[in-house]
Amino acid sequence: MDAIPTSIFYIGAAILGLELGGLASIFIQRWIDELPVLKPGRSRCPSCEHTLAWRDTIPVLSYFLLGGRCRHCDNPIGGQYMLVEISCLAWSLAVAYHFGLSLEWGVHLVLGTMLIAGSFIDFETFLLPNRITIGGAGLALAASFVLTEGPDWQDAMAGALFGGGLFWIMQHGYRLWRKEEGLGTGDIKLMCMIGAMTGLSGLPFAILVGALTGAVGSIVYMLSPSGKGMKTRIPFGPFLSLGCMTYILYGEPISRWWIAL
Numbered sequence: 001m002d003a004i005p006t007s008i009f010y011i012g013a014a015i016l017g018l019e020l021g022g023l024a025s026i027f028i029q030r031w032i033d034e035l036p037v038l039k040p041g042r043s044r045c046p047s048c049e050h051t052l053a054w055r056d057t058i059p060v061l062s063y064f065l066l067g068g069r070c071r072h073c074d075n076p077i078g079g080q081y082m083l084v085e086i087s088c089l090a091w092s093l094a095v096a097y098h099f100g101l102s103l104e105w106g107v108h109l110v111l112g113t114m115l116i117a118g119s120f121i122d123f124e125t126f127l128l129p130n131r132i133t134i135g136g137a138g139l140a141l142a143a144s145f146v147l148t149e150g151p152d153w154q155d156a157m158a159g160a161l162f163g164g165g166l167f168w169i170m171q172h173g174y175r176l177w178r179k180e181e182g183l184g185t186g187d188i189k190l191m192c193m194i195g196a197m198t199g200l201s202g203l204p205f206a207i208l209v210g211a212l213t214g215a216v217g218s219i220v221y222m223l224s225p226s227g228k229g230m231k232t233r234i235p236f237g238p239f240l241s242l243g244c245m246t247y248i249l250y251g252e253p254i255s256r257w258w259i260a261l
């Protein structure tokens with residue numbers, strides 16, 4: 001850490017967060033449009049399909065330079081993607097502050113970016129890509145062998161199995177009880193990823209935060225003009241992800257405070 005001044009590290013973390021946010025936006029857009037995700041190619045305006053020049057795709061900055069509108073057709077563009085980029089920027093700085101310049105920071109930067117991308121996709125489509133959930137579970141499990149901070153591999157493995165298992169039971173229970181789908185299979189796989197990130201010991205905290213914010217979110221959803229009252233469908237992935245990311249940043253101090261009470 002001494003080799004690189006802290007300020008330089010934070011500037012680097014900010015730039016990396018924004019760039020990853022830009023990549024995440026491209027992934028989200030292409031995944032939803034069912035386009036090949038890894039094929040190189042420039043972004044297009046969703047309204048007029050004009051190919052965007054590089055200067056129109058600089059994270060956050062382009063949005064403000066263009067006033068949130070396409071240069072060619074003047075339709076609104078990029079508002080959602082700016083939210084993705086700002087979320088990734090905030091996450092990168094938060095884990096930089098929490099972990100310092102370390103492998104822990106790099107791994108959590110990537111895993112958090114995956115959760116952010118998954119959350120935006122879930123909001124839009126009620127689906128979670130396997131590339132994110134299964135890929136993230138694999139990455140988090142592999143990281144548990146290497147990282148010194150966070151769960152050891154037994155804890156990560158137990159978290160993945162218990163998180164996924166619990167949601168699998170809930171999915172089947174709900175199906176038997178209500179004769180309809182409540183939880184998606186994507187949520188089960190997401191819980192494997194989250195369990196591997198928090199470990200079994202951190203899982204209750206992450207689920208509790210996810211359930212509480214999800215309950216608040218559900219009420220907001222139901223009352224919103226586009227909602228359908230009690231029949232409104234709510235994506236759970238974003239709230240579970242929020243619970244996981246809150247645990248990564250604040251789980252330990254809050255748990256200590258809780259035990260002290």
Ligand SMILES: [Zn+2]
Pocket residue numbers: 045046047048049050070071072073074075
């Ligand atoms: Zn356009």
